[in-house]
Amino acid sequence: MPDRKPPTIGVRENGPLVARNIASMRDGEGRDIATKPIMALCRCGHSANKPFCDGTHNKIGFDSRPGTPAGPDRLFEYAGREVTVTYNARLCSHAARCAALAPQVFDPAQKPWVQPDKGSPGEIRAVVAACPSGALALAGPQHLFAERAEITVEKHGPYWVEGPQVEAPPPGKGATAGKVVLCRCGLSGNKPYCDGSHREAGWKDGS
Numbered sequence: 237m238p239d240r241k242p243p244t245i246g247v248r249e250n251g252p253l254v255a256r257n258i259a260s261m262r263d264g265e266g267r268d269i270a271t272k273p274i275m276a277l278c279r280c281g282h283s284a285n286k287p288f289c290d291g292t293h294n295k296i297g298f299d300s301r302p303g304t305p306a307g308p309d310r311l312f313e314y315a316g317r318e319v320t321v322t323y324n325a326r327l328c329s330h331a332a333r334c335a336a337l338a339p340q341v342f343d344p345a346q347k348p349w350v351q352p353d354k355g356s357p358g359e360i361r362a363v364v365a366a367c368p369s370g371a372l373a374l375a376g377p378q379h380l381f382a383e384r385a386e387i388t389v390e391k392h393g394p395y396w397v398e399g400p401q402v403e404a405p406p407p408g409k410g411a412t413a414g415k416v417v418l419c420r421c422g423l424s425g426n427k428p429y430c431d432g433s434h435r436e437a438g439w440k441d442g443s
């Protein structure tokens with residue numbers, strides 16, 4: 237069997253993402269989406285055939301230049317007795333996986349918002365792996381992975397990419413090339429990466 241070509245995601249100026257050699261793509265509910273060797277994926281937020289591009293970016297004059305990214309590009313460290321967690325707000329897509337999985341550790345209402353000693357090391361490792369953006373890591377930074385599809389299309393949110401190489405500079409300090417979140421709404425200030433603007437704007441898949 238011939239070796240599989242490496243999966244990549246290219247970024248077309250004022251146009252879609254171009255995904256090549258993707259082995260697996262799923263929607264936010266875990267259902268498979270059939271892949272092709274080359275796929276144009278919507279990133280203007282307005283295709284009628286999401287997640288695929290239907291050319292609408294041309295009609296609406298989509299401008300893919302990044303604006304002002306949300307969140308500082310700063311790597312914070314939260315030290316616990318056994319585990320130290322790092323976090324960069326610039327990378328965070330606000331998927332809130334962390335707060336859902338271990339609310340006693342990751343709680344935006346407490347100060348500091350990450351308190352590793354309120355959870356077990358195993359619990360914290362599971363959260364760091366589940367974080368789709370790589371905003372959370374263990375000190376190093378050491379990233380952990382969830383072994384999900386190469387592209388997961390979050391409902392009303394970004395593409396979660398785990399594995400494929402994205403042809404763009406990294407989104408911020410402490411980022412890993414192994415997992416990133418890519419903007420699907422067209423509103424991010426840190427394109428092609430998601431900066432959580434979809435949530436702020438209340439962007440929906442039906443847009």
Ligand code: SF4
Pocket residue numbers: 327328329330331332333334335366367368369370371372
């Ligand atoms: S991207 Fe990571 S750090 Fe940000 S809210 Fe989601 S799980 Fe938490």
Ligand code: FES
Pocket residue numbers: 329393394395418419420421422423424425429430431432433434435
């Ligand atoms: S999908 Fe566009 S900012 Fe998150």
